[in-house]
Amino acid sequence: MAHAAIRVDNLTKIYNIRESEDEYRTFRESLTQAARSLTRRSTRKSSREHRALNDVSFVVNQGDSLGIIGRNGAGKSTLLKVLSGITAPTGGRIEMRGRVASLLEVGTGFHPELTGRENIYLNGSILGMTRREIAARFDDIVEFSSVQKFLDTPVKRYSSGMRLRLAFSVAAHLNPEIMVIDEVLAVGDALFQRRCIDRMSELSQSGCTLLFVSHNMEMVPILCKSAIWLSDGRLVEAGDAHSVIDRYLGDLMQSSGDGVLDGRMHSGDGRARFHSVRIVDDAGVPQASIKSGRNLRCVVEIDSELAVPNVSLAMVVKTLAGTRLITSWTDETGYRLDIEPGRSRIECCFRDVPIRPGRQVAIDLWMHDGALLDQVDTAVVYDVVEGEPTWASLRQDQGAVLVKYDWNGSGALRTVDASACEESCN
């Protein structure tokens, strides 16, 4: 009978975020503070609490695979860190059965000066393998990673793809009872991604319990039967992967609202903040949806108390599954922004947006002046609707991008009604 491999009860993790200017505490500062607190009653409390995980409970049976989804900052990575024992929870309890291998970031056990061979041993032993176990699987690891030729080359000469392959191979051949994977596969090439997914399914079938964090909503259901959705550290929903993902995507849609970004998750130091983002048509009239094939004018308002010069700004149009469709970056067009105190407004015009109607897209915002000023992921979500009377299929599985195309051939091409296309596709 299947038993619980992971049992999480009322898990809470609170971070104290320091609000002082320095990133790190110094001994000197602590001493002066201690001295001050002796003379004065009130000590300056220089931190505030952030609940990264709030009363999260779930159970994963042995051999199951669980997808963990949610927006950035929802607590997914914190959950994995607590589960792998890297950081201690503030409250609650976790019970786990079996050896845990966590791949939270690829190649962290690598030392650049050492060779691939030495690093396989080092990385394996960090993941908890003994030397004998590594030796027994050494050939499999090398074969899977296909870095045979470079085994005796220092890892610093490896490409990032080679490092990823090597690191994943080591972790995937550890034969762990529980495998915890955070968004690492996003780096690899498509072919290797495919092999990783195959390998993970294989592990999962052989009884390994899998926890998988991803923003790629297409990959999660391939690997995971069930999923949990985290939002602001809370467990919003748990259940069958497909239905949880549907609700999550639906929520993403709804929450973009009127484009004002007040209550949203901002990262960055906040010297300047995105206030709102809207789309307008060529006449400046606000729009509720993006018209395929037409210009997309995206208007961003930025609030700042100070002047911030030389800011580079980016907007990313992506599918809700997280695939980037268009990236626009001020630097690419040789442009930087000087933000004045108060509210400034900047517009980016994407010409003849070639996104297939019938989908939804999200916009990420990002600005940077050497340090990250602000970043809002999935700031708004819009439907893409036809801009012209449609000639194309609205089916979402027909690809995200739509360009006009012509067919030419030696045979006679017969003209058909566009609606016939829908029928023949079905």
Next chain:
Amino acid sequence: MIDTDIQPRNANPARLDDHQTLTPEADANVPGLRVITPSDGLLSVDWREIWRFRDLLLLLTMRDINVRYKQAVFGVGWAVLQPLATMLVFWMFFGRLGGIDHRTGSTPYAVYVLAGLLPWTFFATSLTNCSTALVGSYNLITKVYFPRLIIPMSTVFACLFDLAVSMLLLAVVMVGYHLRPTGSIVGSLVALVGMVAAATGIGSALAALTVEYRDIRYVTPFVVQIWMFITPVIYPASMVPHKWQWLYSMNPMVGLVDAFRCGLLGQAIPWERLTISIAASIVLFLVGATYFRAVERRFADVI
């Protein structure tokens, strides 16, 4: 919309009736159960876990050694060159000009100072390297779990390798002066165990402190330097006035360095002082390791 979708806590992907069969008795039968709870109270050193990760300890030690010598032009030569140069300087200024060489009895000052410098260099390098070891392993600590004590331990072991290499220098010098070790070398080994314990304890504490307070790393070399002068490295312990000996002996390194040297040079081991120093090092080790364990689960959050 979200409100209606939030399910009660217990509506989990897994069937709860399954895990309800896991009574505490059943738990005990399942091997490899790991329970993670908030860290509070003092934790002792989990030797069993460290033993399980002994290969990692070995590999990290090898990595430290490997990387240090791979990158250096002189390779292993550094381990010899550094104490040799220091010995020459001390021999010149303190032995010749300072006149200490009349106070070391029958032993030539050069050998005397070298036999003290080697264990001291081991101890001092261990502390300095430990103080930055955790911060330098940022990548590992924030991304993978393993018993964190392995990091200061492997740092100390790598320094032990340096000591072994530099002992060859001492052997050459001793042959040059027609000195040979006697049975009292056992005392040196005992003292070495004490030094490893003290270095690991203090090193762990320093490593943990550096994670929390970044300025500790600037303090460490300074403290180490002062410490050397209150330890009989370049002068014999007997030079300290009798009425201060009790205070002087509070420093565990006094007994350890002294015994290490006596053992090598075939002199009588000051067993009484050595025993006290060993006891002090064990206490230092326990205090350091306990402090380390108390704060180690915070490392990933503050580093």
